[in-house]
Amino acid sequence: MELVKVKDYNEMSAKACSIILDMMEQEKNPVLGLATGSTPEGLYQQFIHQYNIGNVSFSNVTTFNLDEYVGLSEQDPNSYHYYMKDKLFHHIDINLEQVNIPNGRARDLEQECLDYERKIKESGHIDIQVLGLGLNGHIGFNEPGTAFSSKTHVVKLAESTRKANSRFFSKLEQVPREAITMGIETIMQAKKILLLVSGEKKSNALTRLIEGEVSEDFPASILKHHPNVVVLADTAAC
């Protein structure tokens, strides 16, 4: 795991963008793993900027998002489908047929998880997976205690995660109790992982990641066993 310290959120976003664009230049059909939440918003703005100035096209890119709430429609502003279109996909030339986000309204959620896992395999695996860090060490929606061997699955959200995410909803009760998430093993199969960590409120989680042992009690700790992880962390988080 390589820790790269950057000055602030903007530098983190710009550096993440340049690492990903470098990979996209080398791959004929790049496969990107994407996240939602506050952390990658700056990265998505950088993608849009690079696209607008003619530096990059996303037309040959396939994407897989980490997760989606169970029960929210794609039009719900709190769904991750909505977030991705609003913050990125509607502003670049990506082919929406090559965009993959778990369907949290699938009739058969278990089947949806199996299909999602299969699609990732068929794509030839994710070239770079972008991750944010949960305050309790979660990655995707894999909460503490999730098996490192987990594949895409339905999860019950920890109350701390529901509370943290309630800032996007008008009331805590509106935050869904379940989600579909790529599993930890699914994430670990990405060829490269880019973990973005910004802000003072992430400093305890970052310290535990760097100094703590590898344990299912702190899901992100497994990243120490991946051969190609870059942690981009800003001064406030460090």
Ligand code: F6R
């Ligand atoms: C988002 C996701 C989550 C977030 C994490 C950090 O798709 O899977 O693991 O990356 O909760 O969230 P923010 O970036 O809002 O601090």
